[in-house]
Amino acid sequence: MQATALAAARSSSLFSGLTEQEKDKLLAAGHVYKLEKKEYLFRHGDPVKNFYLVCSGTIQIFRETPDGHEKTDEILIAGHSIGEREIVQNAKTRQFNAMAVEDTLLLEFSAVWLKESAKANPVFALNLLSAIARYAEETAIELEHQTTMSATQMVACFLQRLCVLYDFDPSGFTLPYSKTLIASRLGMELETFSRTLAKLKPHGISVEGTRVVFTNLPQIEAYVCGECSIAEDCSTHRVLQGKLLCIEKKSCGGQCK
Amino acid sequence: MQATALAAARSSSLFSGLTEQEKDKLLAAGHVYKLEKKEYLFRHGDPVKNFYLVCSGTIQIFRETPDGHEKTDEILIAGHSIGEREIVQNAKTRQFNAMAVEDTLLLEFSAVWLKESAKANPVFALNLLSAIARYAEETAIELEHQTTMSATQMVACFLQRLCVLYDFDPSGFTLPYSKTLIASRLGMELETFSRTLAKLKPHGISVEGTRVVFTNLPQIEAYVCGECSIAEDCSTHRVLQGKLLCIEKKSCGGQCK
DNA sequence: CGACACTTTGAAGACGATCAACGCCGGTGG
DNA sequence: CCACCGGCGTTGATCGTCTTCAAAGTGTCG
Numbered sequence: 293m294q295a296t297a298l299a300a301a302r303s304s305s306l307f308s309g310l311t312e313q314e315k316d317k318l319l320a321a322g323h324v325y326k327l328e329k330k331e332y333l334f335r336h337g338d339p340v341k342n343f344y345l346v347c348s349g350t351i352q353i354f355r356e357t358p359d360g361h362e363k364t365d366e367i368l369i370a371g372h373s374i375g376e377r378e379i380v381q382n383a384k385t386r387q388f389n390a391m392a393v394e395d396t397l398l399l400e401f402s403a404v405w406l407k408e409s410a411k412a413n414p415v416f417a418l419n420l421l422s423a424i425a426r427y428a429e430e431t432a433i434e435l436e437h438q439t440t441m442s443a444t445q446m447v448a449c450f451l452q453r454l455c456v457l458y459d460f461d462p463s464g465f466t467l468p469y470s471k472t473l474i475a476s477r478l479g480m481e482l483e484t485f486s487r488t489l490a491k492l493k494p495h496g497i498s499v500e501g502t503r504v505v506f507t508n509l510p511q512i513e514a515y516v517c518g519e520c521s522i523a524e525d526c527s528t529h530r531v532l533q534g535k536l537l538c539i540e541k542k543s544c545g546g547q548c549k
Numbered sequence: 550m551q552a553t554a555l556a557a558a559r560s561s562s563l564f565s566g567l568t569e570q571e572k573d574k575l576l577a578a579g580h581v582y583k584l585e586k587k588e589y590l591f592r593h594g595d596p597v598k599n600f601y602l603v604c605s606g607t608i609q610i611f612r613e614t615p616d617g618h619e620k621t622d623e624i625l626i627a628g629h630s631i632g633e634r635e636i637v638q639n640a641k642t643r644q645f646n647a648m649a650v651e652d653t654l655l656l657e658f659s660a661v662w663l664k665e666s667a668k669a670n671p672v673f674a675l676n677l678l679s680a681i682a683r684y685a686e687e688t689a690i691e692l693e694h695q696t697t698m699s700a701t702q703m704v705a706c707f708l709q710r711l712c713v714l715y716d717f718d719p720s721g722f723t724l725p726y727s728k729t730l731i732a733s734r735l736g737m738e739l740e741t742f743s744r745t746l747a748k749l750k751p752h753g754i755s756v757e758g759t760r761v762v763f764t765n766l767p768q769i770e771a772y773v774c775g776e777c778s779i780a781e782d783c784s785t786h787r788v789l790q791g792k793l794l795c796i797e798k799k800s801c802g803g804q805c806k
Numbered sequence: 807c808g809a810c811a812c813t814t815t816g817a818a819g820a821c822g823a824t825c826a827a828c829g830c831c832g833g834t835g836g
Numbered sequence: 837c838c839a840c841c842g843g844c845g846t847t848g849a850t851c852g853t854c855t856t857c858a859a860a861g862t863g864t865c866g
Contacts, residue, residue, distance in 0.1 A: 807866105808865105808866095810864090811862105811865105813861080814860085815858100815860080816857105816858085817856100818857085818858105819855085819857095820853105820854090821852105821855090822851105822853090823850100823853095824850085824852095825848105825850085825851100826847105826850105827846105828846080829844105829846075829847095830843105830844085830845080830846095831844085831845105832842095833843105834841080834842105835838105835839090835840085836837105836840100
């Protein structure tokens with residue numbers, strides 16, 4: 293169990309470019325931390341004491357609005373890290389909640405450890421910087437999507453990304469978490485999400501229950517980077533892995549075939 | 550002229566904690582760069598070669614969607630920096646446009662200079678890390694606002710922030726840039742923005758032409774951090790300077806008096 | 807089998823975008 | 837000095853999309 297946990301942790305981008313010895317030394321400071329489904333890792337307002345690496349399972353990062361609604365900011369899986377931004381900024385309290393979506397294994401490190409390690413190891417520091425910069429970039433893209441894309445486009449975009457990120461088979465895979473969670477992640481209501489799925493069929497994305505099938509693969513592929521004539525400039529449709537998706541004429545101005 | 554430019558630049562948070570000598574040494578590598586109103590600093594797709602510090606004037610960072618719409622990501626004034634994220638991430642091309650809103654003075658540095666300086670000076674490196682982390686945090690809040698607040702709330706929030714950020718007099722100040730730009734920044738149409746302003750009057754915010762007056766100051770003040778009963782947990786209404794604004798009952802659930 | 811969580815579907819409503827027309831102002835040129 | 841123009845902002849009417857509220861359907865697990 294411990295061995296598997298470490299394997300996932302050492303594959304984190306934070307350790308890229310480090311020797312196996314260096315990784316061992318850094319990881320030695322971590323304690324295994326288990327969470328059961330629905331258990332909280334921490335809540336909004338808790339003091340920032342620790343840094344975490346996800347080894348297995350899934351962690352949901354979310355905020356609660358005063359009227360009781362939840363907005364999911366991130367869904368983290370093995371290899372992802374939690375808390376580096378707050379620690380770097382010396383934030384005193386957590387600004388969001390972290391909860392296990394399913395049984396989850398983490399490695400726990402102290403905030404001090406993170407800072408010391410960054411000071412002591414320039415490669416690690418650069419990885420940290422890069423991870424935070426990447427998060428900033430992803431959030432900015434997310435924001436752009438939110439303000440310029442329709443719900444249909446967002447869902448299509450999300451499913452494509454999901455497929456790439458989790459290395460699923462496009463010709464058929466199962467959603468890794470509930471539709472409620474996905475809707476919350478996309479900042480829309482469950483009902484809207486549910487209705488949207490039906491609209492995707494004509495575009496070659498079929499969803500029934502938790503089963504997703506990219507039918508008419510060539511058509512879908514055609515939407516992917518390289519075949520989209522405005523790929524370079526199509527910032528609206530840029531997806532994190534450098535792939536593109538233009539699902540509706542509306543915001544493509546018909547330039548994407 | 551040069552003296553003023555340097556004064557604004559050295560006040561940047563990137564140099565906090567450095568001795569005057571260190572600042573001098575770092576700033577010596579910069580070249581003054583002038584932009585006239587409407588002139589581009591760079592465009593989407595341009596190679597990432599330089600890092601900039603804004604000394605005076607205003608720079609608009611924006612993206613163009615394929616259907617011709619513009620979304621303004623940031624409005625930068627003296628002390629702000631441009632390009633650190635792309636450089637840290639080794640991005641090859643700019644992912645957005647940067648244009649002068651008015652005549653603007655900048656300091657230009659090479660991308661290499663930024664990296665070398667970060668390597669050579671740990672305090673500078675930490676400031677850089679902190680600046681990027683702060684940007685990430687601000688963007689995340691922005692995203693949360695976008696998905697949970699109404700147009701009315703966003704505008705009210707923006708005006709309050711503007712007042713704090715620019716150190717304006719709440720009892721009366723002039724908008725520092727056009728309403729078109731503000732609307733674009735808030736991700737809404739000019740018409741929506743225009744209509745929204747009228748709705749703010751009952752809440753103690755009066756806008757006529759470019760003149761903004763926070764009337765009924767006590768009422769407004771009451772909305773500000775400390776007097777809002779759910780201040781600590783009211784992430785939706787958290788504003789960058791640690792101030793709060795709850796302008797409508799809708800999402801406060803009546804908890805904010 | 808029943809309880810419960812999760813999802814789907816329907817109908818109504820709110821909100822912001824869109825299209826269109828008009829007013830205002832500063833600048834330019836005759 | 838006046839007429840015209842273009843940029844900017846306001847206002848009105850309409851439309852589409854997403855949310856909201858309500859009810860019913862599906863699946864799983866004890």
